[in-house]
Amino acid sequence: MLSEFTDKLYVGLEEDIEIIGLKHENSTKKIAEILTTVQETLGKLRHFILESDFSDIQEEVFFFKHVKPKFYSKYIYFINVYNFTLQRPLGSDDAQREHISAELAGLKRFFDHNNAFYQYYRSDANHLDELYFSRRPFRICGELDDCEHDGSYNTSHDYKLSKVIANEKYQDYLRHETARLNGGPVEMVTPVDAVFRWTSSKTDAVELIYSLIACGVLNNGNAGVKPFVDWFQKAFQIDLGNYYHKYSDMCNRKKDRTTFLDKMNAALIRRMDEKDDLNGVKVFPRRFNSSSRSV
Known part of the structure; x- marks a missing residue:
């Protein structure tokens, strides 16, 4: 029931994002509409979980480690791209390169600061999963900024994991922009390693x-x-x-x-x-901002 709902919801979100991308030429308007769509989808996901809950601790851990970050990282990523688009210098290519370099430096600081957890995530470790990705009372947050306070829908590390996934993708986006400015070959924004694995025969x-x-x-x-x-x-x-x-x-x-x-x-x-059989869930769209985390 849970995976069926979340799979449909995610595919629907991907389709909506693709349609919005085809509809808008203006990148700022495009990203703004995508953000609104992602917020509405996050609202549906939250409503479903709070209404149905989990069958056991394994399902709870799977949701907060693999499902929620997949959705929430999109929101964080598009917030980053939206802010980058608004703040991007209008001057020379050198000014734009400097701006991109500053953004990449900030991302490097983030990954360095969270190196232990980042290595845990990249190595597919699971020995701390119940501590990081369940709603048990004993919850550790490295920083208050990374620990949301709605105990019914958050764990100590699902938001941090969402940031890691989003920042990896944002880092690739910035490198893509650098390659474009330099006139060299533009590589795929999404790296092929550790993103998709073939799991059929x-x-x-x-x-x-x-x-x-x-x-x-x-x-x-x-x-x-x-x-x-x-x-x-x-x-x-x-x-x-x-x-x-x-x-x-x-x-x-x-x-x-x-x-x-x-x-x-x-x-x-x-x-x-x-495709159209998701529903019964009403979500009221809200305005977004770069500090919003409680969707």
Whole structure:
């Protein structure tokens, strides 16, 4: 019930953000509308949790470690980008580079100051999860600024984790802006390491890869299988081994040769059918500001 609701809510938020991005050319208006949308979504998430609560401590920890920060980090990230856009110098490229350097220095101080927790997060450790990500009475906050005071909906570290995720993404955004100013190649804003992992089977991955190659949707149909496999393995942190052998096995299937594609097709149609069935939750939009944390 919890994962079903939060998955739908997050996909809906991603879709809304994409639509807003296509609608606005003005970046400030775009980010302002995105922030309002994210706030409304956070309100729905909070309402759902306070109404339904958790089945056990494991579900509670999972929510405050993996689910809430995924949503809340978007709010913090877009606040950062919004403020950066408003404060960005209108002068020379050098002035803009100086401004970006100051922002990056501030982020470095944040990561240095929170190095122990950052290493805990990056190493996928879990031995302190119940201390950090449950609402038990004994709660430790390194700083008052990082500890929200609504004990029914916050833990000692879910807000700090949201800041870590948001600041990683903001750091990449600033580096992207620096590369653009320097006229060099602009790398992807989102790093491929430790962001997305392929968690389905290797055979499913190979089926998807060969399908994309066959459709000619990569580099105008000029992408080779091996270079794309190499990129896919790095991007999704998976070793596909002898991928051609897996492809040969798929070709030799007597029936259901495209099992994964058929499953994806059915899943997408089901999600489309369910898209508008979230509701019953009314949220009253609020104004946002850079210090707002109690959504």
